[in-house]
Amino acid sequence: MFFSKNKRERIQDIEQAIADYYAVDRVYTKTDAIVVLADPAKYAVGKKQTIEISLGFTVKSTLEALKNALQQKLPNIVNCNIDISFNVPITQAKVAPIPNVKNVIAVSSGKGGVGKSATSVNLAYALQKEGARVGILDADIYGPSVPIMLGNPQAHPDSKDNRTMYPLMVEGIAANSIGYLVDGESASIWRGPMATKALKQLIYETKWPLLDYLIVDLPPGTGDIHLTLSQQVPLSAAVIVTTPQTIATADAKKGIAMFEKLAIPVLGIVENMSYFECKCGEKSYPFSQGGSVLLAEQHGTEVLGELPLSNDIREHADNGKPVVNALPDSNVTAIYQSIARKVSIKVGTTLQPHQLTRDKTAAEGKNGVNIQVVNKS
Ligand SMILES: Nc1ncnc2c1ncn2[C@@H]1O[C@H](COP(=O)(O)OP(=O)(O)OP(=O)(O)O)[C@@H](O)[C@H]1O
Known part of the structure; x- marks a missing residue:
């Protein structure tokens, strides 16, 4: 009793x-x-x-x-x-914590163009729908797409002291990106030291409001520069995005190895463009099947969710109103929300918590x- x-x-x-x-x-x-x-x-x-x-x-x-x-x-x-x-x-890394931010979650992909940014923005909205305070940092210095996907590519962060800046607020999500500060072509020619300096400024000179999760959209790749960029951000954990074909999962594997090397826990894999569902309800698998499950097994992690190749995902992301926001009752939104809950539950139950002394809030x-x-x- x-x-x-x-x-x-x-x-x-x-x-x-x-x-x-x-x-x-x-x-x-x-x-x-x-x-x-x-x-x-x-x-x-x-x-x-x-x-x-x-x-x-x-x-x-x-x-x-x-x-x-x-x-x-x-x-x-x-x-x-x-x-x-x-x-x-709070689980963000102890080294140089970002004030006001409880957890920093990297969204990463080995290969470019697999839908990392679309996943980042939809994950941010989905976590918010599940009750979290969320921010998004576009660390994809070489190809920032978050401003386009949030629908405010012309916006510019405000600053009162010319040293720190306020993030853009889009439907309650706090956002900052190199794309709000310089034009894309200037950033694309930056090399290592300049890129890492710019990223550090973006992280620490933004006055973030109190956030449960800061989603960081990392640049694709696993070279030295990505390793350095990943080390610049006090990451709590990472989510890997891949498409199912071997050429993408092989790169995702390198991404997981990079986080393992940095001792950053990998929460799981999001398989994007996993299948195509025709109006009749039949699923087909143009990019093959099973690659992410195998990868997850090999690295002792899990597949957090499988997203279809979907016109709704592309159209709404590219038009600045991600599908989770534009079509809140759609099946695709339900998949993003399920991924968001898994991310949040894993952060709250498997990561080592610690208190920040620098930041009372x-x-x-x-x-x-x-x-x-x-x-x-
Ligand atoms: N599941 C999907 N179905 C259809 N289109 C998608 C899907 N996911 C992403 N896209 C579209 O694919 C394109 C590339 O996506 P996105 O920019 O998110 O990729 P990325 O991995 O961040 O690319 P980059 O290498 O430039 O960082 C975009 O036009 C996006 O809207």
């Missing part, structure tokens, strides 16, 4: 039920979390207990289903209100779950 157990056991029951629901090994509370779990029988008639749960990952679209799952698994809490909020942990982050039961009428 849930309410005959002691406080710690009750919390563990709830944590276990949440972990089971999201199919992760465990979610856990901070040991010093204030937890008051009292027997509902002791409450005055007409008063209802509220269980307050603070999750370390953003999964807004699943909350109703989670509440139902909790009540099914723990029938004793069936008459309680369940309030769920998010408190994403960001220091609110904790890992896993906090559970509190309060008496509300």
Whole structure:
């Protein structure tokens, strides 16, 4: 019986039920979390207990289903209100953290043109739909496409002191890109030191608002310059984008090896242009099949999702209103949201959290779950 157990056991029951629901090994509370779990029988008639749960990952679209799952698994809490909020942990690398930013997630591809930028912007919107505060940094110094995909290629960041700049805000997403600062041709001739200097300025001279996730769209490739650029950003983890054909997965493999070398966890692989679905519903696989699954197996990671070759993805990204934003109820948007939830859950349950001392606002982050039961009428 849930309410005959002691406080710690009750919390563990709830944590276990949440972990089971999201199919992760465990979610856990901070040991010093204030937890008051009292027997509902002791409450005055007409008063209802509220269980307050603070999750370390953003999964807004699943909350109703989670509440139902909790009540099914723990029938004793069936008459309680369940309030769920998010408190994403901080996992960005300790070295030179970006103020206000809790987690920095690189989106990377070995090969160019596989849909890395389209994935970055849609992932940013999808994480936001799931309840996160999100920013996007276009680190693709040589071919910045984020401004086009966010629909504001002519925009320019404001600066009050000529030293720092405010990111562009697009539908609640904070964004900065070399594309907002110089024209594409100037950037494309930059070599190593100039490119890394520009990237460092973009990262540290942008006044980011408080962000749960900063998505970083890295340039394609795995050469020395990409290695240096990846080291310039205090990355928490990386997501690899590839198309299914061997020529692309071979390059994605080099990308994974690069992150392994830098000891940056790879959250998983997004297979883009995975299949084509005709109006009759039949799927075909013009770029072959199975490459990403094999790659994920070889590197002990997972395929986070498979996106179709889709006119909607191309048209809306290239016209400045990514599909997740333009067609929120589409099947493709549902795939991006599922990828976003997996990314968030993995960050919140598998990465090593730590507190930043330099930045008080960001220091609110904790890992896993906090559970509190309060008496509300
Ligand atoms: N799943 C998809 N279906 C159809 N078109 C797509 C898909 N994903 C991306 N595209 C389109 O393919 C083109 C290349 O995509 P994108 O710019 O995102 O690739 P990239 O990997 O970032 O390229 P780069 O090497 O320039 O950085 C764009 O026109 C984009 O809209």
